[in-house]
Amino acid sequence: MSQTNAQTAAPYPNRLESSPRLRSLKKALGRFFQNKLGVAGGLFLLILVILAIFAPWLAPYNPMKQDYMAILQGPSAKHWFGTDDLGRDVLSRIIYGARVSLKAGIISVAIALAIGVPIGLISGYFRGFWDEFIIMRITDAMLSFPSLVLALTLAAVFGAGLNNAMLAIGLVYTPHFIRLVRGQVLAQREREYVEAAIAAGISHWRIMLRHILPNAWAPIMVQATLSVAGAIISEASLSFLGLGTQPPTPSWGSMLSEGQGYITQAPWIAVFPGLFIFLAVMSINVFGDGVRDMLDPKLK
Template sequence: MKQLQEVSTQTTSTKSPQIRMLVDMMERLWQNKLSVAGGIFMLILIIMAIFAGLLAPSDPAAQNYSAVLQGPSAAHWFGTDNLGRDILSRVIYGAQVSLKAGLISVGIALIIGLPIGLFSGYYRGLWDEFFIMRFTDAMLAFPPLVLALTLAAVLGAGLENAMIAIGLVFTPNYIRLMRGEVLARRESEYVEAAKSSGIKDWRIMLFHILPNSMGPILVMATLNIAGAIIAEASLSFLGLGTQPPTPSWGAMLAEGQGYLTEAPWLVFFPGLFIFLAVMSINLFGDGLRDMLDPKSK
């Protein structure tokens, strides 16, 4: 038994620093039970979105006028809407729209914001101080939802345009964050060593500065997915996002607002899933932030 313990100790001690760091990070995440719970519900949402065709009990667009505004029952767990459509099926398919909007919107913001912030922070100068950052400050001065509504109205109604509008609204956040990370690292020893070795600027930015800046960016991206879900639901509620008959949690809230007293389940279940999705992503984002923080013990 003592020999096995010695072997185990030797195996642990011979692990590379990267493996030990990864193990420590996972332990910090696992200790945060709320973040684990948030991650589990995020996984449930992803499964719902991927396997919606298998999980949904019926076609989300199928109308049944003999089952209009039926309450939750064994036949329809979440009830039916004013057209006899199954609410559970529409909620499941709505997860596809919400996750798609969240991921693509944040992806657009990352693709646009990171390169601008990277070059702006590395080269500085007049272009950085008086053009990029002043334009970023101007965009950040607007309330995000108001700016998203304006852009969506200009681009036109539809999920694709809504995702573009939300992505553009989030872009200044990544420009500012990436620029700040570059400014904090451009004078560091490993960057100076890379410069003295004759490595080109683009390689320094891409392979030295960017990888060491991904921690805060990943945390912000995770939290912004929750914000994008809320923004898409808001735009769909106002008729600028997902268009009928495609099921969307925000559009379902808009359709059910006239039946609050008669059939409250029309708004309760999509509203509940919006709340749970946003809360779970935020909880997981908090845990991810703690996991990536080397000072967190």
């Protein structure tokens, strides 16, 4: 090819060539580590995950084991977070409870993503009758209910239990994701690169999955992270009301519920699970902000 043309391409400074994906990943991680709060949140989450995974080895006691010699004991060297009305170790129950709470948070959001993303994507891409009159009206209707009331109703219909609670929470979160994804898709669809892909004869499915979705992904990920926090609270609320985890399995919500009767005598039974719910939700939120900075600095 003609030499002058090859020269017109801007000269790039000499540097070690690495794969383009690796380079952009490095840059993204660099941005994440600039957000100190996000890093702190991430670290706390990491600790929670480790606690949840290695609970049997890390918990000092069996969380279900009742000890009538140690009922309603305050925090001590033996029981760091005290014991409850059945003499169970609160710390051990919190460590095991982390399993339930994290699982509930993640799986509920996964359900919401699994249903919401495809519907939002297709709905926003093709528009038309289905989008405008069916999907949007259904999500409108669902969004007009207070989400906890809706989750409560669904959980009551499905029956008590953790799995049903997660499904209920997931369904309640789904319209949020449909809306978000659809909005993102509508915005991306107007961009010229989508038109260019259509002009190049790329199929609609490929355009949706390979072109639009990656460009819409950042806000979806941020919303998903933040929703995990919401889902943990929802699960705790359902458990608190007796529709989530069933005794004697510990979950932060059910512990809170059980502890409320003793709030004046033995506040630690309710305070510690409450504190962990707060810390977990808080750290997920700041971590989510960090993820946002990482994925797309312009979103801020």
